[in-house]
Amino acid sequence: MMPENVKQKPGRLKFIKSAADLSGWPMDSLPEVALAGRSNAGKSSFLNGLQGSSIAKVSGKPGKTRLLNFFSVEDKYRLVDMPGYGWASVSAKEMKQWQAMIEAYLLERENLVGLLLIMDVRRKWTEDEQMLVDLMDQRGLPSAVILSKADKLKRGPGLDRRRKLKKEIERPCFLSSSLKKQGFYEVEDHIYKNWIETAPEEEEEL
């Protein structure tokens, strides 16, 4: 079933499916890169930037969809769009459900090769972001940060922010702007070279 926030169009990304839990995760061994971020951070805009056209719905209002959306990228790997976090009107129960889904996927998914964490370049790193990268560290898997909406800062302060955060969290940090269509290639190049090309080959069955 096609979720309402996804449009299927020809391009580099192909929407595969949505899943509420592990029974819906694709059953092959294609490597997967998780995409996480606070709601409104610019996840959908980033997917559209990679696509070169609109595939994910960009919205002013936080979406409440609690599903993982799987997109394949030129059939080489998948990007897994995770539900955004941090919206104000969330109940404790919903928060627990979100956490359970994120932990199940990040801790148990064998296909997972890395996490892309998207955050607004103007926001501070919080315990929410730290919790996500900690889960990856637990498994010895890499994570990288995309500082979105870089067009909201001048070039100097943007670069400065990136340098300081990189030092603080000791992970690769990239600046991106969907408004100026900048930064997508650099991120993609990084994950492809470091996380995908090096992923273990599928074992051949004898």
Ligand SMILES: Nc1nc2c(ncn2[C@@H]2O[C@H](COP(=O)(O)OP(=O)(O)O)[C@@H](O)[C@H]2O)c(=O)[nH]1
């Ligand atoms: N100026 C600017 N606005 C952006 C950028 N990326 C996203 N936005 C805006 O931020 C809001 C949330 O974007 P969206 O991609 O839906 O975020 P998501 O909730 O993380 O999927 C929308 O109003 C976007 O137009 C960017 O690079 N620059």
Ligand SMILES: [Mg+2]
């Ligand atoms: Mg979105």
